[in-house]
Amino acid sequence: MKEFAVYTGLRIVLFLASLxxxxxxxxxxxxxxxxxxxxxxxxxxxxxxxFYLLNAPREALAQRVDARARRAGERFEERRSREDVD
Known part of the structure; x- marks a missing residue:
């Protein structure tokens, strides 16, 4: 969640500065x-x-989202395999 807040805040600041x-x-x-x-x-x-200035925060956010998606997929597969055994 921290990565999302940082990236979003930086995007807003960059937009306001450009404005x-x-x-x-x-x-x-x-x-x-x-x-x-x-x-x-x-x-x-x-x-x-x-695209150029916020590459590092965007990568951190993408890695965080990817890790959460992988964990969710693993939990789903675990539950599905338990249902198959029953």
Missing amino acids: GVVSGIWLLVAGEANLLGVFVIAFVLSGIGS
């Missing part, structure tokens, strides 16, 4: 900001940035 940078640049260049355009550009930039 601030994009809106600041847009305001400097155009004088007023188109909110939809700012959100779309910030969303795309944060997505690309998270």
Whole structure:
């Protein structure tokens, strides 16, 4: 659960930082900001940035999810084998 919270928090921070940078640049260049355009550009930039910058937290989350899935699969197989014996 910790890995999920860390990764999600970092994604939110990265999006908010991208939103601030994009809106600041847009305001400097155009004088007023188109909110939809700012959100779309910030969303795309944060997505690309998270692919490179958040690789380690994403890997930790993926390993945690994989370990939980393997344990659940093992428990399922164990229960199924016990039913076959009965």
